[in-house]
Amino acid sequence: MAAARYTPRFLQQLVDRLFMRAFAVSGAYGAMVVATEWGHRFGSAFFVYVIWVTACLVLGRIVAPIQNRFIPHAVFVGINFGVVLGFGLVTGWSVPALMAVPVTIATFDIFGNGDTRPYILTMLVAYAAAMALGGVDWRASAVVLAIGFAIHWLFEGRGDYLRATLAALEESKASLEDAMKAQLQAEAELRQAHKLESVGRLAAGIAHEINTPVQFVSDNLSFITKSTTDLSTLVQLLKSRVTSTDEVEKAIIDADLEFVLENLPMALESSRDGLQRIGAIVRSMREFAHPELRELGPVDLVRGIQNTLTIAKSEWKLVADLETDLAPLPKLLAHGGELNQVVLNIVVNAAQAIRDRVGKTGKRGRITVRTRADREGVTVSIADTGGGIPAAIRDRIFEPFFTTKDVGQGTGQGLAIARSVVSKHGGTLTFDSRPGEGTTFFIRLPVPAEALT
């Protein structure tokens, strides 16, 4: 590709640009010469220069649109030619000839739309003519042109610069917009991926939470079934032969009556408990993933928190006790599913922090979840007794992909997602952490002005 940059077309353009710029700047420098020549008359050369350049720009601004609309190029070129030649001959002075240059250049370089070459050529010819006819001092003119070229190399042609800047701004705005769109897209995809991942991880725990009671409920049921058959056999026997105690005795032993009578109520009780557990998990799962929660709508955050804690139970139950203090909250206008995700991410972090701390010592930590409502809004606080967040990484935990966990344990997106969800809802996500004592995260969310039902 490098070769393509130096094609004849590119060189042509380069020459064109240099040509235009050179004369634009030499014109501006001409203005400086005017300023110095007139400077002693007005006291300050710089002052005159400023006035002169301003006049050129203002004139350019007026002349360009008029010329663009009403005066054909040829006529304008002619006028310029006349001005330069006329002044040059009449005054015999280099200044008027140079005066016209910056006016023209300023006109076309800044406000016109491009090609200044005809005018520059006009200037040159008029200038040469004036010189040939003896009206202009060639040395002064040569110096002016030389310095003009020099300045060209130092400064950009203003018009081109403005246009280029504008174009570059346009372009970077467009590419920024593209990048922002791509970023949003990528963020949404990541969020989805993270959700799937955490659901996958939870699925393992949920499976365990459900399968254990299923196991003991069915074991109980086989016991109950068998016991019932044994009992009915026994009852049959008792009914028919009330007299023979030996036979009854044997039947009682066969039916394992004592054990059965002792354990039947317990088996029924624990079966009911197990089914209730399964029911609660399944219900929470259904509510956690309810399609309605994908939309913006009235949200009962306390309920969402309870569901989330039930689903995430296997994350913390081996290492921590859970304490909840859930004051009722007004309904929020929110994406319920996303808020559940925020709570889940923070609770999972809390459980992991505690697990890291207690390890296999057999000690247990504590996760405390609290809700409060006040005039400003609602606050959910999730506190753990983990190892705390070291001061050195406190600024970084909300960064996407920042993690201190092993591959497979964490992707570093949990808090980044949580924060973006909370701020999308107009709230804040902050934390307070003491190394060695634990960490508390605070989710603060605004409540809608009018009560939602």
Place this chain on the structure above:
Amino acid sequence: MTRVLFVDDERMLLNALKCMLRGIRREWHMVFVDSGEAALSELGKNAYDVIVTDMRMPQMDGAELLRRVAEQWPDTGRVLLSGYTDEDARERVANVAHACLDKPCPATELCAAIEQQAA
């Protein structure tokens, strides 16, 4: 008589197993404990033909327990009865368990697995 040690942190599960397996109490001698630590101390006191353990338990998990059993009592048959075994746990357990069963596991399957280990 076959001696079987059951380990699970869920007491209700142990009770249900006890009730369900009551019918074969004359063929098997069964002991039920609720943690890996308790299982190790029980094994220290009495010999067992088969140990059946859960995977997810506080402190020592099933894989760790079976690893220690394999080291100290290599003759004891090792069965894992787990609600869910993730990739990581599956790997750790692959070398130390003779059989892996998934909860919920029908009584016949569980008994068959235990018998097979005892033989």
